[in-house]
Amino acid sequence: MFTEVSGPAAALQASPAVVGPAGGRPARTAALRRRRPSGTWVPYLYVLPAVILLLLWTYWPLVQTAGLSFQDWNLIPTRPKVFVGVQKYQKVLSLPELHQALTNTVAYILAFLGISVALPVLFALLSRKVKGKARTFYQALIFVPFLVTPVATSAVWRWLFAPDGGTIPAIAATLGVPMDNVFRDPNAAMTSVIVIVGWQMLGFGVLVVSAGLAGISPDYAAAASIDGANQRQITWRIILPLLSPSLVFLALMTILLSAQWTYPIIDLVTGGGPGNSSTNIYYLLYQFGFRNFDAGLSSAAGMLFFVGFGIVALVFVELSEKLSFHDN
């Protein structure tokens, strides 16, 4: 006679003394249920400090700014804040200074996209040809300006550009190009700011691009070269597409931060002038608020830029999601 061999689970149920996977389950769920109440709030406790700081220093000022943008107030604590509706928004949009600052900001961003995205790709790809410790040295050399404070940077570049004995005008003179005070020249002031800020931002770009390149497995280039690709094809068809998530990140950082990075240089070197030729939106905000003491106008302009940059950031985040390959 045949008797069927029973499966392990059935065997366990047959003998109540044995507590196996089947019998043990209720006990474990009970343990989990017991632990859950204490577990619910602990994770929130961990993020609480960050949330408090964000609320205190970012979101609360944002709400205050939004509130101020509907009020007329001259920053004197004893003076009352008068509600004026969207009047400040209407005014700020009609100001020619804002249009000038906006155009300048776009021009700055385009220039910095070239300097801190395109140039770093070139530099990083070229510095890969340098082997060993020399490469680290070159990259450090390019990165160091990023660590110099804007005030020191401004001082050094003011000397370099000084019309009486500055290095750059002196070199230009020997080449037969007369150079006046560039910071007072409406056609050159903005370019000089771009050169100074670009010099600082280049290092950041090279750092990000080098990190991106280091993250790309050398197997891809090796595979492509065995597949018959030449160096140019490998760069354009393999390396650059794989680098694109880093480039999108860098472009986003450039767009969002260039206005901030430019601000101290503008303030220290040109003061936004001559006229408004080298100003940008951040400098304009500062002027509205702390030179003209019009908190409402400054806040309204600030809110408009917040929304504008927010939309740009959303587009880029979406783009970088699309471009991420999950390289394994």
Place this chain on the structure above:
Amino acid sequence: MGRLVLNQLSRSFKDVKAVDNISLVVDDGDFLVLLGPSGCGKTTLLRMIAGLLDPTSGTLELDGRDITDQPSRRRDLAMVFQSYALYPHLSVAKNLAFPLSVRNSGGKASKAEISRRVAEVADMVDIGHLLERKPKELSGGQRQRVAVARALVREPKAFLMDEPLSNLDAKLRTATRQELAALHRRLGATFVYVTHDQVEAMTMATKIALLNGGRLEQVGTPDELYDKPASVFAAGFMGSPATNLLDAQLSTANGKITVMAPDVEAVLWEGETPEREIVLGIRPEHLTLNAAGSAAAAPSTGAALRGTVELAENLGREQLVHCRVGGRRIAVTCPREHRWEEGVAVVLSARAEHLHLFDRASGRRLEWQSEPSNPSAVPTHDDGAAASARQPTQALPA
């Protein structure tokens, strides 16, 4: 066509010689497996063949043409990487088309022709339904197939493979192994395949090159490597469980060649030899286990090892019994019918033709020659690769 000749190829990294003076011929249609433990230089050797690494010295020939200084893109080889190196931003179809499209800058092949070829190889390895997917949307096995298909698409002179099965699970590995061997038979192309897995080497190779510490230990067919290991290393590396190796003395007694070691006695055949320090190798499956003092008739030749059982492992198909013989541990595989208890005194015996003798100083195989007039060395392998072995097998002086 695809005949590769490696001529005294070496590669050093700083002071370390990763590949040391390797000469090897891979004939057209060969499936050569570069086999060896981690760090033996097999991948370095493959990368030099691929052109990804410059040799420190030596030359490489493909079909009679010196390709030592050719960049990899001009070598007309294809490679499957251990990581597969599928371009993550391209679909499977575009991955497969890449080798064709980058060589097509002159526009010789039409788009239709490329996509026809892509469809053809995709069918060949059964990935036709995956063409529109990105590599991240594929399983490990599917990625492996795409990597093989990308190598096939161009019909290169030779295929190079760097441990292509190491990222697959055991079952898939066995199936893919058989498929790769079938693919090789169908294409009749030259394959150079790197692995540390002796099963892959034994099952797929037409020729195995066993490497150790950057040097060639032995080159030969799988049968030759298994049946006539040319060195102590080869004997120890090939086979699982590993060959039993024990130090012994070779001498002559009563006109017969004998091998002596503590608790070990072997009588080989009639002949004479000066005394010599050797290593005796016996594969576990060539030993027979008997209880000490049992009535088994002792043959006139062969080896007898006296010891005690230490441990018996049930492997399912058979059992692996570990015995202590003269202070050494000896493994024996035998049927499971008899249960061997720990501490039982046993006699292990092996036939004379199953004993492998190696010189203890050089580690090379000793081969008996009945013809006393020719005491010179006789290589264990007679194909073109023979010259590559570090030292020819040493002949026993008769």
